[in-house]
Amino acid sequence: MTDDIKISIRNLYKIFGNNPAKAMEKVREGMSKDDLLDQTGHVLGLNDISLDMRDRKIQVVMGLSGSGKSTLIRHLNRLIDPTAGEVIVDGEDVLAMDDTRLRDLRRFKMSMVFQKFALLPHRTVVENAVYGLLIQGIKEDEASKRARHWLDRVGLTGYEDYYPGQLSGGMQQRVGLARALATDADILLMDEAFSALDPLIRMDMQGILLELQEELHKTIVFITHDLDEALRLGDNIAILRDGALIQTGDGQDIVLHPADDYIADFTREINRAKVVRLRALQKPLNGAVPAGDPLADSMVLEDALEAIAGAEGHIVPVKDASGKVTGQVHLADAVAAMHA
Amino acid sequence: MEFLTEFPSLGRSDLSAIRRAVDGAFREFTRTWGETIEAFFNPLLRFLVWFEDVLLATPWPLIIIILCALAWAGSRSWKITLGTAICFVVIGIFGMWEDTMSTLAIISVATLLCIVVGIPVGVLMARYDRAQSIITPILDVMQTIPSFVYLIPVVMLLGIGKVPGLLAVCIYALPPIVRLTNLGIRLVDKQVMEAAEAFGASYKEKLFGVQIPLALPNIFAGVNQTIMMALSMVVIASMIGVQGLGVPVLRAISNQYLALGLMNGLAIVALAIIFDRVSQTYGKRLQAYRESGHD
Numbered sequence: 001m002t003d004d005i006k007i008s009i010r011n012l013y014k015i016f017g018n019n020p021a022k023a024m025e026k027v028r029e030g031m032s033k034d035d036l037l038d039q040t041g042h043v044l045g046l047n048d049i050s051l052d053m054r055d056r057k058i059q060v061v062m063g064l065s066g067s068g069k070s071t072l073i074r075h076l077n078r079l080i081d082p083t084a085g086e087v088i089v090d091g092e093d094v095l096a097m098d099d100t101r102l103r104d105l106r107r108f109k110m111s112m113v114f115q116k117f118a119l120l121p122h123r124t125v126v127e128n129a130v131y132g133l134l135i136q137g138i139k140e141d142e143a144s145k146r147a148r149h150w151l152d153r154v155g156l157t158g159y160e161d162y163y164p165g166q167l168s169g170g171m172q173q174r175v176g177l178a179r180a181l182a183t184d185a186d187i188l189l190m191d192e193a194f195s196a197l198d199p200l201i202r203m204d205m206q207g208i209l210l211e212l213q214e215e216l217h218k219t220i221v222f223i224t225h226d227l228d229e230a231l232r233l234g235d236n237i238a239i240l241r242d243g244a245l246i247q248t249g250d251g252q253d254i255v256l257h258p259a260d261d262y263i264a265d266f267t268r269e270i271n272r273a274k275v276v277r278l279r280a281l282q283k284p285l286n287g288a289v290p291a292g293d294p295l296a297d298s299m300v301l302e303d304a305l306e307a308i309a310g311a312e313g314h315i316v317p318v319k320d321a322s323g324k325v326t327g328q329v330h331l332a333d334a335v336a337a338m339h340a
Numbered sequence: 341m342e343f344l345t346e347f348p349s350l351g352r353s354d355l356s357a358i359r360r361a362v363d364g365a366f367r368e369f370t371r372t373w374g375e376t377i378e379a380f381f382n383p384l385l386r387f388l389v390w391f392e393d394v395l396l397a398t399p400w401p402l403i404i405i406i407l408c409a410l411a412w413a414g415s416r417s418w419k420i421t422l423g424t425a426i427c428f429v430v431i432g433i434f435g436m437w438e439d440t441m442s443t444l445a446i447i448s449v450a451t452l453l454c455i456v457v458g459i460p461v462g463v464l465m466a467r468y469d470r471a472q473s474i475i476t477p478i479l480d481v482m483q484t485i486p487s488f489v490y491l492i493p494v495v496m497l498l499g500i501g502k503v504p505g506l507l508a509v510c511i512y513a514l515p516p517i518v519r520l521t522n523l524g525i526r527l528v529d530k531q532v533m534e535a536a537e538a539f540g541a542s543y544k545e546k547l548f549g550v551q552i553p554l555a556l557p558n559i560f561a562g563v564n565q566t567i568m569m570a571l572s573m574v575v576i577a578s579m580i581g582v583q584g585l586g587v588p589v590l591r592a593i594s595n596q597y598l599a600l601g602l603m604n605g606l607a608i609v610a611l612a613i614i615f616d617r618v619s620q621t622y623g624k625r626l627q628a629y630r631e632s633g634h635d
Contacts, residue, residue: 077538106540118535122553122629131549132539163629183539 006055006187006219007076012085013049014071014243017042020083033242045071046082047244053236056217060234062224068243069223070115073191076221077110078102089187107136111180115192117172119164125175126151126160132183143182150178154208170201174208181212190222194229206232227266231255231275239263251275272338273302281337282318282327290328294319297326301334308334370497381503384453388502392445392583400437404428411614415621420614427610436585436607443574443584443611446502450509450570455563458514462521462559463547472522479515487512487576495580505582509573516565524558525551560623567615574608585611 015023015036023042033044046068053059063069074080075087078094087094089109097105111132119128129147134140151160154174164172173193180188194202206229213220224230230237231251238248239259247259255275258264279297294317295304308316314331350358395403404425411424431440465472491508498504528551536550552559578586585604592601 079534079538103540103542106538108540110538112535112538114531114535114538116531118529118531120532120535120550120554121529131536135539135541135545165629179539189538 004055005052007053008088009051010086013083014046015083057235058220060222060230060237062230063240067240110187111183111185112189113176113180113193117176129178150182154178188218188220276301290315385503395441414618439585454514454566458517462518465522466525483515500581505577513566513570517562520558520562524555528554557627564619571612
């Protein structure tokens with residue numbers, strides 16, 4: 001385990017039913033999810049999940065409904081207890097924590113944003129935003145000051161005294177985000193946080209999140225069923241199906257090398273130009289550096305295309321993060337990558 | 341054939357032995373504990389007497405002003421406030437002022453007692469399914485058993501007077517507030533509760549910060565029901581020595597005084613309507629945040 005792993009999940013199982021321990025034995029003996037349901041009436045919610053989440057990065061967990069993704073995220077702060085396995089946060093086993101320790105974890109280290117906002121309907125926007133701070137035991141004045149700061153950051157200045165019911169979904173979720181950010185926790189758990197929003201508002205919220213992340217560098221665990229969203233936000237993406245992890249990798253890995261047909265189906269409709277970065281397309285230099293300014297290898301195809309098409313000989317040099325020219329990209333490869 | 345047509349019941353002597361045993365045991369219990377229990381309820385009696393005296397000693401215009409102010413504070417409605425004033429003036433004109441004050445006193449104290457006992461019990465039921473499964477049948481019994489039946493042990497234990505009357509009223513009026521507190525807390529949005537949990541709220545913080553505030557409209561409906569049921573017990577309570585509007589009604593029944601019965605009956609109705617409207621509009625105002633805008 002390297003140092004920059006913030007959250008580590010090891011062989012996590014969750015079985016729903018009357019006697020999970022007994023069903024667990026059957027699963028260990030190799031019984032499949034369907035057989036388990038047929039023969040014992042137990043549902044295998046999570047099946048041997050192991051996943052490392054890096055510090056200060058956005059880890060997306062993607063899957064369709066019923067894939068276990070919301071169950072998985074609730075194991076990180078133990079809103080759900082696993083049947084077997086380990087969850088380690090900052091080197092500490094969450095499952096070994098007593099009530100006090102667990103409460104402190106939830107108060108200070110992790111905060112959460114919910115799909116259906118889960119705001120307190122009887123409290124105003126600012127009273128909602130201070131919720132986590134008051135529970136941390138922070139004085140009302142100070143808490144209110146901090147909450148207002150975060151409300152301002154998510155663009156809700158002027159709405160402090162409204163009730164959640166008076167706001168649109170997008171604005172309610174901004175309150176949810178401000179409430180989560182205000183606690184100053186390192187880890188932000190986002191359970192389908194933007195799924196209930198209209199597409200345009202969703203894009204908007206994704207933008208806000210990325211903007212904040214550039215500055216805050218929190219460890220974010222983001223659950224979604226939307227591949228576009230996963231690709232836009234995720235530094236790393238894990239795909240779940242039927243409670244099992246079927247692929248992990250960055251967005252480009254998943255689009256260019258889907259692990260199976262299930263994922264390939266997902267990725268078919270994706271606009272690759274927005275995902276594929278020059279790094280994946282570059283060819284060796286062959287001694288000569290093409291003319292023109294080098295492009296960053298982290299640039300996505302969509303942004304680079306114009307420059308490539310306008311370059312002399314339709315070929316551009318590519319540089320890495322340190323500025324060193326490492327390769328070149330030809331227009332033909334770029335166009336081919338968009339169709340593959 | 342006799343076995344089928346005649347139910348094989350216990351013999352007459354057996355039955356009377358059982359009855360005698362139960363009665364004897366309870367009488368014994370009364371003799372040993374009666375005074376202790378009476379002493380236990382003494383503060384309640386003194387409070388009730390004091391409250392009734394205050395109501396009767398206060399000049400009637402002041403009482404009407406206070407009642408109208410309460411109606412206004414609860415409902416913020418001129419109609420209801422004005423209606424309250426008119427009702428009490430008419431009650432006074434028809435010579436029922438003192439009885440009405442007595443009834444008001446016992447209803448207020450009974451309601452207060454039910455709130456103090458009922459809300460914690462409801463909270464307990466909401467927290468533990470076990471508590472719910474034990475308490476629910478008890479509430480069923482309290483609500484359905486004919487009041488005359490529990491008047492017997494209450495009177496045996498405490499005699500005739502205000503406290504046994506108050507207890508009889510409370511036994512009947514307590515269930516709705518307990519039930520609706522329990523229900524209200526259980527109906528609180530699971531997702532909001534999960535959010536509170538995820539932010540590390542303790543049980544107390546969840547109870548007072550989330551559950552009770554969100555259950556308040558339901559709890560208030562319970563208070564409203566409790567008041568209504570307490571009022572409906574006024575006549576029965578007067579049978580065991582509670583002063584108030586029930587006494588003339590009782591007299592009217594035994595003497596066939598139609599007008600007397602009707603007047604006092606209508607006064608009870610007037611009180612009920614005032615309490616109901618004020619507490620309902622107050623309950624509605626409590627959830628004003630739900631109505632504003634879209635959800």
